[in-house]
Amino acid sequence: MTFTMDKFVPVTVPVQVVTKEGNLFTAATTTVDPNPVSAELQPAKPVRHRRGRSAPRKPRAAASAPAAASSAFPAPDAAAR
Numbered sequence: 001m002t003f004t005m006d007k008f009v010p011v012t013v014p015v016q017v018v019t020k021e022g023n024l025f026t027a028a029t030t031t032v033d034p035n036p037v038s039a040e041l042q043p044a045k046p047v048r049h050r051r052g053r054s055a056p057r058k059p060r061a062a063a064s065a066p067a068a069a070s071s072a073f074p075a076p077d078a079a080a081r
Helices: none
Strands: 016-020 029-033
Touching: none
Parallel strands: none
Antiparallel strands: 016 029
């Protein structure tokens, strides 16, 4: 037997139903084991909503610093000249 309720964790309790046949003088009987059936429902943990990931930020354009004249490497725009 399963007990459910909103905002609670469901609980299942095993139950056995026993039927005894009657005879000429008695009627058939049905019993449930365990009797009474009970269960304690535990509150469910609240669902945390995850924030959606924001779009990745574009890298900032680096401020082009003038190349030093004493640099060992030529400026990239100097090769195009």
